[in-house]
Amino acid sequence: MIEIKNVTKQFEDGTVAIKDISLTINDGDIYGILGLSGAGKSTLVRCINGLETFDSGSIYYNGTLIASDKVKVSRDVKRKISMIFQHFNLLDQRTVLQNVEIAGELTHQKDRKEKAIDLLKKVGLEDKLKSYPSTLSGGQQQRVAIARALMNNPDVLLCDEATSALDAETTESILDLLKRLNKELGLTIIIIAHQMSVIESICNKVAIIDHSQIVEQGYLADVFLNPQSSVGQKLIHAGKVATKLDDKKLIRLIFDGETDIPLVANIVQDCNILVSIVSADTKTIDGKSYGHIIIKLPYYDEDINKLKKYLEIKKVKYEEVVL
Amino acid sequence: MIDWGLVLESTKETILITFISTFLAYLVGLPLGVILNATSSKGVHPNRIFNSVLSIIVNVLRSIPCLIIVVLAMPISRAIFDRATGKWYTMIIPLFLTSFAYVARVVEQSLSEVDSGKFEAIRSLGASNSQLIFKVAIPESAPSLIVGLSVTMVSILGYTSFAYNIGAGGLISQIWTFYTRNTGNYASEWMFWIMIIFVVLIVQIVQELGLFISRKIDKRRKLR
Ligand SMILES: Nc1ncnc2c1ncn2[C@@H]1O[C@H](COP(=O)(O)OP(=O)(O)OP(=O)(O)O)[C@@H](O)[C@H]1O
Ligand SMILES: [Mg+2]
Numbered sequence A: 001m002i003e004i005k006n007v008t009k010q011f012e013d014g015t016v017a018i019k020d021i022s023l024t025i026n027d028g029d030i031y032g033i034l035g036l037s038g039a040g041k042s043t044l045v046r047c048i049n050g051l052e053t054f055d056s057g058s059i060y061y062n063g064t065l066i067a068s069d070k071v072k073v074s075r076d077v078k079r080k081i082s083m084i085f086q087h088f089n090l091l092d093q094r095t096v097l098q099n100v101e102i103a104g105e106l107t108h109q110k111d112r113k114e115k116a117i118d119l120l121k122k123v124g125l126e127d128k129l130k131s132y133p134s135t136l137s138g139g140q141q142q143r144v145a146i147a148r149a150l151m152n153n154p155d156v157l158l159c160d161e162a163t164s165a166l167d168a169e170t171t172e173s174i175l176d177l178l179k180r181l182n183k184e185l186g187l188t189i190i191i192i193a194h195q196m197s198v199i200e201s202i203c204n205k206v207a208i209i210d211h212s213q214i215v216e217q218g219y220l221a222d223v224f225l226n227p228q229s230s231v232g233q234k235l236i237h238a239g240k241v242a243t244k245l246d247d248k249k250l251i252r253l254i255f256d257g258e259t260d261i262p263l264v265a266n267i268v269q270d271c272n273i274l275v276s277i278v279s280a281d282t283k284t285i286d287g288k289s290y291g292h293i294i295i296k297l298p299y300y301d302e303d304i305n306k307l308k309k310y311l312e313i314k315k316v317k318y319e320e321v322v323l
Numbered sequence B: 001m002i003d004w005g006l007v008l009e010s011t012k013e014t015i016l017i018t019f020i021s022t023f024l025a026y027l028v029g030l031p032l033g034v035i036l037n038a039t040s041s042k043g044v045h046p047n048r049i050f051n052s053v054l055s056i057i058v059n060v061l062r063s064i065p066c067l068i069i070v071v072l073a074m075p076i077s078r079a080i081f082d083r084a085t086g087k088w089y090t091m092i093i094p095l096f097l098t099s100f101a102y103v104a105r106v107v108e109q110s111l112s113e114v115d116s117g118k119f120e121a122i123r124s125l126g127a128s129n130s131q132l133i134f135k136v137a138i139p140e141s142a143p144s145l146i147v148g149l150s151v152t153m154v155s156i157l158g159y160t161s162f163a164y165n166i167g168a169g170g171l172i173s174q175i176w177t178f179y180t181r182n183t184g185n186y187a188s189e190w191m192f193w194i195m196i197i198f199v200v201l202i203v204q205i206v207q208e209l210g211l212f213i214s215r216k217i218d219k220r221r222k223l224r
Helices: A041-048 A075-080 A096-106 A112-122 A138-150 A168-185 A196-202 A220-225 A230-237 A263-271 A301-313 B004-039 B048-063 B066-072 B074-081 B088-112 B116-123 B129-166 B171-181 B190-217
Strands: A002-010 A016-025 A030-034 A056-061 A064-068 A081-084 A156-160 A188-192 A205-210 A213-219 A245-256 A277-285 A288-298 A317-322
Touching: A002 A041, A016 A041, A016 A056, A016 A205, A016 A213, A030 A041, A030 A168, A030 A196, A041 A156, A041 A188, A075 A081, A081 A138, A096 A112, A096 A138, A096 B129, A112 A138, A138 A156, A138 A168, A156 A168, A168 A188, A168 A196, A188 A196, A196 A220, A205 A220, A205 A230, A213 A220, A213 A230, A220 A230, A263 A288, A263 A301, A288 A301, B004 B048, B004 B088, B004 B129, B004 B171, B004 B190, B048 B088, B066 B074, B066 B088, B066 B129, B074 B088, B088 B129, B116 B129, B129 B171, B129 B190, B171 B190
Parallel strands: A030 A188, A030 A205, A081 A156, A156 A188
Antiparallel strands: A002 A016, A002 A056, A056 A064, A205 A213, A245 A288, A245 A317, A277 A288
8 A cells, every 4th residue: 555645846946746745545456647747647656666756745655654855765665666657768778588687687586587588478578588679569668668567576566658659559458468467466556647548447546636736536437427626527528529419400321231330439439429329220231231320410510511521431321301 | 112010010009009098098987987977967876066076177187188198197107117208108198198088078978878767767676876877877878888989099099199299109100200201202102101091991990890889789770
């Protein structure tokens, strides 16, 4: 368990990066930290493993004081609280295996090679042991970084925008890996992310930081379903589909066997337009759809135009139906 | 008339002076550069006052012209070799003294090219400062350190020209001597051009070898 109590940090140039922050992270949590750029998320997380010092307050780890204005995070504690980064930070002149092994070198672990190989198997890179980081994809590099972070059998893993440099698919696979590690090893994870989908898909708890202070914290569902702070509302509703629908105007989409994509779901995703199905009568023959679907049209002209254009691009026949 | 004996002897002298001076300059300059980098604001152990003081000392040493150091180094050479002029090895102390501060800067520059994120990552694994220096800073900047080494060697080789002033020999000094003895027809003498070609060859070999090794050991993906 990590208890952060009233931690305040001011940089030399006078910037107050975090102010009187208190937060408790329980064992096994996947704790999300949200906030706009510059809110103080990184600074907070870096205080936990001593990459940053702070001016007042204290941090406890399993009941022991590990950091305060006078106490510096010891190297032994650092080994128990690992970290991965946005830019992976692998050593370019070392192979994948050597990059993972380094964690064991620092403490002169005898079985470091076997252990590193085991961990690289765990993250799915057993065929890349002799490769150099510059020849790996971003996702693979982050996997190496994760294996490296696991070498000291940490209890906690800090992730500072660990998926921000990755595409959606790779992000998902890294998140799956983190979830698995959380389950299998009981690893506590603290994760900073800008993509809301990241927090939504793996965290059980979340804290929102705004202007150096925590404005909201709690279980994911509570915060996400009913954000109280204005930043919370902004962050959580941003990018969500919110289209006003017109009850009077409908459109009939005609399927003549040419369309075999999940069309309605794609409209929602690609156009960011919410559609509501009024009635549907389709049959699937040989994987092709025939029939029609009637949906409500959006209220605003710009959304209607967007939808029509999309249907034209996808070569879906349609006709407007007026009640 | 080409005096091949003199050409080869001078080549040997140039190579010996350059290599031994470079070696000694790195013996002192490398640790100095590491300390300069480590105590800088982005280093593993920032210490502003210490860094500023050391920095000033290094800058002062670097700004003393070589010819003046050649003169100032004479008592030291005399103490070590029992003579301050006339032999190739009397050039070693002055060149070492002119170069080690320069080497410190070159090394510091190479080390500072290592991304600070790498230090943070390894530090977060519980590394000590010396582990960060020996496992991150130096190995990660090795390709750049090698290039710096070859650049330093070429520059020290250039400084061997001051050997003329104390009669310490070497190719460049011989070229000048040759010129002063044949001011009328030096340009039409093969001897003159052969010695110049030898100097150019040594410079080219040192430079290209440095770049080649650097490229060879660098595991970052080459752009090209
Ligand atoms: N080394 C530093 N020196 C001075 N100010 C800093 C330093 N690091 C961060 N800050 C400032 O502290 C504040 C918090 O920065 P921090 O990096 O913690 O934000 P963040 O929430 O992680 O932002 P982002 O989402 O952009 O990564 C910012 O105003 C930033 O400019
Ligand atoms: Mg940040």
